[in-house]
Amino acid sequence: MTESESIAYDVVVLGAGPVGENVADRARAAGLSTAIVESELIGGECSYWACMPSKALLRSVLARADARRVPGLGQAVQGPLDVGAVLAHRDDFTSHWKDDGQVQWLDGIGADIYRGHGRLAGPRKVTVDGPDGERHVLTARHAVAVSTGTRAVLPDLPGLAEVKPWTSREATSAHAVPGRLVVVGGGVVGVEMATAWQAFGSQVTVLVRGKGLLPRMEPFAGELVAEALTEAGADVRTGTSVEAVTRDGKTVVVTTSAGDRIEADEILFATGRAPRTDDLGLETIGLEPGSWLSVDDSCRVTGSDWLYGVGDVNHRALLTHQGKYQARIAGAAIAARAAGVPLLETDPWGAHAATADHASVPQVVFTDPEAAAVGLSLAEAEQAGHRVRAVDVDLSSVAGAGLYGDGYRGRARMIVDLDTETLRGVTFVGPGVGEMLHSATIAVVGEVPVSRLWHAVPAYPTVSEVWLRLLEAYRDA
Template identity: 80%
Template sequence: MTETEDIANSTYDVVVLGAGPVGENVADRTRAAGLTTAVVESELIGGECSYWACIPSKALLRPAIAQAEARRLPGLSASVQGPLDAAAVLARRDYWASDWKDDGQVGWLESIGAEIHRGHGRLSGERTVTVTAPDGTRKVLTARHAVAVCTGTRAVLPDLPGLEEVRPWTSREATSAKAAPGRLVVVGGGVVATEMATAWQALGSRVTLLVRGKGLLNRMEPFAGELVAEALTEAGVDVRTGTSVESVTRENGTVVVVTGTGDRIEADEILFATGRAPHTDDIGLDTVGRKPGSWLEVDDSLRVTGSDWLYAVGDVNHRALLTHQGKYQARIAGAAIAARASGAPVQSDPWSAHGATADHDAVPQVVFTDPEAAAVGLSLAEAEQAGHRVRAVDYDLGSVSGAGLYGDGYRGRARMVVDLEREILLGVTFVGPGVGELIHSATIAVAGQVPISRLWHAVPAFPTISEVWLRLLEAYRDN
């Protein structure tokens, strides 16, 4: 057998391209429906989230946040004034990233009866995927019912001359680095940029954050970015908004950044957190009439527009670039694939078993900075742009008893966006320490379209930060 000779064609009901959390969940649902399922992966089973994103980043951030919160408590603050033990934090990060070994994830996929094919998978025609293994051998997988593309996204680097020679960090290097750089420049103002600035500043780096726009976290309510920027500055991060990068070089091991205002900044490393692109450039989209490197447009059952067999689940469809939302889509897609395979009707009504309605109306997100920023649904600006007649109700989180008990000097803010015609919530935003644990209650209110008259009877326990719900409702009633 030669290196390029095809071995026997294998046929499955479903072929899943990509074994991150999204692909794993598609496989779980199709296997639960009794469909034979193959999963193709060229890197580690478990994907970006498990090894270079959600899991390692939160492992880096948790000690930083815990220390910041402890410093706000008399009786404890004096005990936590020293620096973090960076080596211990990184060791715990390594544990949570499974030391970049995927044995556990492999075992789980095998336990549900999915068959794993290691190698680079490319579409090679309708319902067909060709897998090139690391040793160069190829196998052709044919799907009776569906191929699900779950290949996620990759970091985008700006078009700057000589950038490759600088060896910049992307999110992968930022979450897997073995030591804290003495000086770190972070370029960007979104989630990755703010979280990594938080983590590495706490681990001992001197961080400069360069933001092209006017502020941070521009997909959230404006006050979220303002409060996070204020806290980052107080923590020692040099936050510079309205600042572009004109050139980057590495001179004798030192990164030299020249900004649009002519400032020269020297650092040991530079992280570009400037966006994501679909990981679809080399998966054979051209063989099925699609443009390589493109986002894949889908309907609410996650089936690619114009196809009756191709699905795109998770980041690749650009609906919501979040792991939890991709896993939600995977459950929807798996149910829809199973229904179509059995000849059962596919439900198309909003909030049905086969439609990813939450992608439009109830997407939650938490940014694990200090303070945390958490939001679900529409911001005020988004609701107004969509033509809703709305009212924003704001409340100072620091004046809630539970927040004051949580930590001295608690600073935060809450907003609910009320649809005045139906008196339901279209969106909710919380900013403050510990608010990530509040956002699911808001998600239930938004996704469930719970009337405000009913929310009055959802009594928050005293004294918790959740008491802000009562205060928001009182503010809506009284004004």
């Protein structure tokens, strides 16, 4: 391997997914020379194997479900989905797994791209082993930002590698519909992919070790999603774990903790994520390989004055939109420190503090019904020691829900802090509720008093009128 002369940049970014791209963009906008390193496709997990392909798959599923609820339209959409067209739509959204457009964008902001595997080689130093056998040596005057994301975790089951299970990558990029699919895990990936492939014609069995689906949301969210999956034909089994998996020819044989034997064509493990820091050279700077990176609110790694961990690798919020938010914060902090500008680190809402990642994280689960939440659940708020009250409203009681479609089922909950009269969290479950979440996010992040929310009048007749019902329920309790 040929090693190049060391090249100095102000900032070196490891990982060119949406988070790394945003760090590079903010650094370049501040006039800092920037290099970005990527071992796979420019654009990262979100663009090719997660957010974009999964939502492209689900869009047709949810649109059909919504249409079937509308009088005069439902009969027209009773046939099966054109799965070939859906998969082609997914392929378009992933740019057919080519990154030319993303490369052009990075070129446009003036960042230098290095393809290959990047590793830390001591303080402020990165080596990149390129596909051409050349080793590039990069040094950072001000910062190295690690934005390498996460990978799927597979359980320690004998012979699992020979089974060739799906992870989120295979589930979002598959080009054929398995006749029978076992989904292991009841989190976001598990329920979204169960929703999609069941609608495409798979007979789906969902195996969940815990008590229900979507365990990080309010319990009713998982209950409503499980109910809908069951009605769609899926077999949802809770309190069940996988004891063994084998492949007999083309058939996957799953043995569960209940002693059941399930046959399938494919099995998807959606059982968690781990940081991609195991082969990153962390040991050269005294950190544990494979560990999550502990950071402050500017995303600077604890104990360092030059290393930043941005996005999934810091384990604060494993969501693309939160990672991009952190990237904007980190980029501003790196630029300020490089210019010698004092950071207002005591200001929780300043330009250099990722405060919203503590207790104001929004998330939408694109199932039917959708589940959308921001902030704390009731259990989380109580565990944190807040004096709170949960206010619940049946979404079907809102006029806009009835117009949205016949048989609309859903629920809304807001968690009110009784000491501050502000909202600690909000959860919506129901068709189309994802588009309502930003109003809740503004209320939670902005710490808007309940008394002021009274004057934010929801338009009639929309599903958003649930806000009025929630406030009335809180006032009248």
